[in-house]
Amino acid sequence: MDIKIIEYIVFFSMAIITIILAIRFKPTPQEETTYVPDYWRCESPIERRVYQGLVQHGLYPVPQYKQGRYRIDLAFPGSLLAIECDGKAYHSSPEQKAHDRKKDRFLRSKGWTVLRFTGTKIHRDLPGVVSKIKDNLN
Template identity: 50%
Template sequence: MLNYIVFFGLIAVILIVYTMYGKYDNGEALERLKGNSYIETRLYQSLEQQGYPVRSQTYCGPYRIDLTLYDWLAIECDGKAYHSTPEQKAHDSKKNHYLRSQGWTVLRFTGSKIHNDLPGVLHKIEKTIHERS
């Protein structure tokens, strides 16, 4: 019986600490969890580790941008399952046009590019930022 009390007591403490952390870290932990896919999360974490002020799932009009930096750089992470049909490509093109009309610079990276050449992806992002500065 004592084992059960200790076990559930520890679970309760862990839940309380987790809840408090989620409330008092200015939403950073929750922000990281909002990514829709593995490739978004991987790129988000890499950008965050580089010290960039990255945000996830930012709305612009009728669209949601995967990742954003500095309120002007939109980064789209295109997984093969959701960006390979002609209809999806047309939607992405329409989204790019809209975002650019709203002042965003748009970069698109395939999931395989993020997975297989993350340093190259980060270099392209850094180059875009330095060109704008």
């Protein structure tokens, strides 16, 4: 059998499978209204957890907001509120702690309020984390 024919067969088979799956797993109207595209811009599970907690309270932060040469995990640019979600794997080395302090100083010099939450705090007390963020937005 000719290679071109095999390639066509594979291509059209994949296209048909994709169409069938798209039709079969079409989101319900309920799922469409609760879909939040920015959720997928969060870079870690703890960022997504905080993001979801905030969205449940009608608050929509901007994930990975760029300020100068830094990216803020979750930001409320209109209120100049930066939320940093510090997982143990990426925020426990002395070098990373120094980087975080430098980032915080930079953001504060630009008028931002910076709130840092550990992964442990986020997992154990998400309502408390959301409450503190809401207090800082008011």
